Amino acid sequence: MPSQISLWLTEKAGAFSIGPTIIPTPARGEILVKIHAIGLNPVDWKLQELGLWIERYPIVLGHEVSGTVEAVGDGVSQFAKGDRVFHATTTGTDNRKAAFQQFVICPASIAIKIPDNISFDQAAALSVGVATAVVPLYTQPTIGVGYQAPWNGGRRKYRGRPIVILGGSSSVGQYVIQFARLSGFSPIITTASPHNKAHLKSLGATHVIDRNLPFSAISREISKVTAAHIKLVYDAVSHEDTQQGGYDLLAPGGHIVITLPSTIDADDDDDKQIIPVNGNFHIPENLALGTIVAQQLPKLLEDGEIVPNAVEVVPGGLNGIAPGLKKLKNNLVSAKKLVVHPWETA
Numbered sequence: 001m002p003s004q005i006s007l008w009l010t011e012k013a014g015a016f017s018i019g020p021t022i023i024p025t026p027a028r029g030e031i032l033v034k035i036h037a038i039g040l041n042p043v044d045w046k047l048q049e050l051g052l053w054i055e056r057y058p059i060v061l062g063h064e065v066s067g068t069v070e071a072v073g074d075g076v077s078q079f080a081k082g083d084r085v086f087h088a089t090t091t092g093t094d095n096r097k098a099a100f101q102q103f104v105i106c107p108a109s110i111a112i113k114i115p116d117n118i119s120f121d122q123a124a125a126l127s128v129g130v131a132t133a134v135v136p137l138y139t140q141p142t143i144g145v146g147y148q149a150p151w152n153g154g155r156r157k158y159r160g161r162p163i164v165i166l167g168g169s170s171s172v173g174q175y176v177i178q179f180a181r182l183s184g185f186s187p188i189i190t191t192a193s194p195h196n197k198a199h200l201k202s203l204g205a206t207h208v209i210d211r212n213l214p215f216s217a218i219s220r221e222i223s224k225v226t227a228a229h230i231k232l233v234y235d236a237v238s239h240e241d242t243q244q245g246g247y248d249l250l251a252p253g254g255h256i257v258i259t260l261p262s263t264i265d266a267d268d269d270d271d272k273q274i275i276p277v278n279g280n281f282h283i284p285e286n287l288a289l290g291t292i293v294a295q296q297l298p299k300l301l302e303d304g305e306i307v308p309n310a311v312e313v314v315p316g317g318l319n320g321i322a323p324g325l326k327k328l329k330n331n332l333v334s335a336k337k338l339v340v341h342p343w344e345t346a
């Protein structure tokens with residue numbers, strides 16, 4: 001049986017180890033992807049160190065990849081061997097579908113073709129951030145807020161409606177800014193370190209407030225920008241202070257999207273909705289949107305309407321994943337995505 005190498009976690013809070021795995025065969029409706037680049041996400045170190053949500057070991061972690069189609073299962077007509085693709089992977093249920101290895105299985109419906117102007121490294125920096133941005137914006141309540149998507153008549157529709165994006169320079173935040181621009185929200189107010197201001201303005205932010213200010217000062221800066229009621233806050237950071245600060249900014253009837261479990265002290269009488277996001281296109285409730293995004297995103301990328309995160313390649317192949325995750329944990333990554341190349345593993 002042909003084999004590949006995978007990065008295994010064999011016990012809760014254990015260390016990663018590299019070991020051989022059989023290269024899987026795609027079933028009906030699936031494709032096998034030879035991975036060229038893997039994007040690293042903060043959730044990967046949380047899963048490794050805290051064992052959150054993991055029911056079974058050994059497990060392969062990792063949430064996004066790009067590569068080339070190696071084989072297609074029965075019933076797959078939209079892809080052929082050699083096509084350049086990317087997708088958000090999934091962990092916990094099926095190690096064949098996780099990212100930290102050299103080959104991965106993906107449902108063909110949520111694999112996305114890479115346009116010629118996008119490199120493998122850039123493509124590996126897209127899928128989790130895009131999914132986490134679009135699921136809460138364009139899915140109906142209670143999963144999302146239910147805005148009309150740009151590909152469904154909602155392009156520039158929300159002019160004059162402010163959005164506040166806490167953590168605009170995060171991987172997720174950069175895509176939220178860009179989809180907010182496509183949807184027409186204005187002003188688009190975000191928080192980030194001052195050195196990221198020019199980049200975030202190039203993506204569509206109209207106002208960038210220093211994220212190092214106390215939240216009371218951030219609130220004051222926002223009220224100087226707009227007197228309109230804030231009905232949408234996207235908290236891409238979701239620390240306790242940003243969640244509560246973002247919630248308190250909302251006018252009645254407003255929504256706050258959070259990317260981590262809620263720590264908000266809320267009152268039912270507030271008439272404010274908290275939307276926790278699960279940016280995973282593999283789960284049944286997100287699959288339909290994932291299929292639409294797979295069809296729409298290549299053109300948005302080709303036209304430069306969605307721009308991938310800047311990337312930094314961590315050397316060492318799969319051996320680079322542990323040091324890369326440590327950098328994420330220690331908040332040493334600003335406005336970019338770390339990627340590794342699994343075939344460079346020594």
Ligand SMILES: NC(=O)c1ccc[n+]([C@@H]2O[C@H](COP(=O)([O-])OP(=O)(O)OC[C@H]3O[C@@H](n4cnc5c(N)ncnc54)[C@H](OP(=O)(O)O)[C@@H]3O)[C@@H](O)[C@H]2O)c1
Binds near residue numbers: 042166
């Ligand atoms: N629920 C889901 O499905 C889902 C999916 C993806 C991610 N997440 C979670 O969402 C969070 C963001 O993920 P990510 O991959 O986008 O993270 P990331 O890119 O690694 O985040 C790094 C960025 O966070 C910014 N930041 C840190 N603290 C901040 C603060 N107090 N205010 C404003 N910005 C701040 C930094 O900004 P500066 O450098 O400008 O200072 C930096 O650019 C993580 O907690 C992750 O686990 C959840």
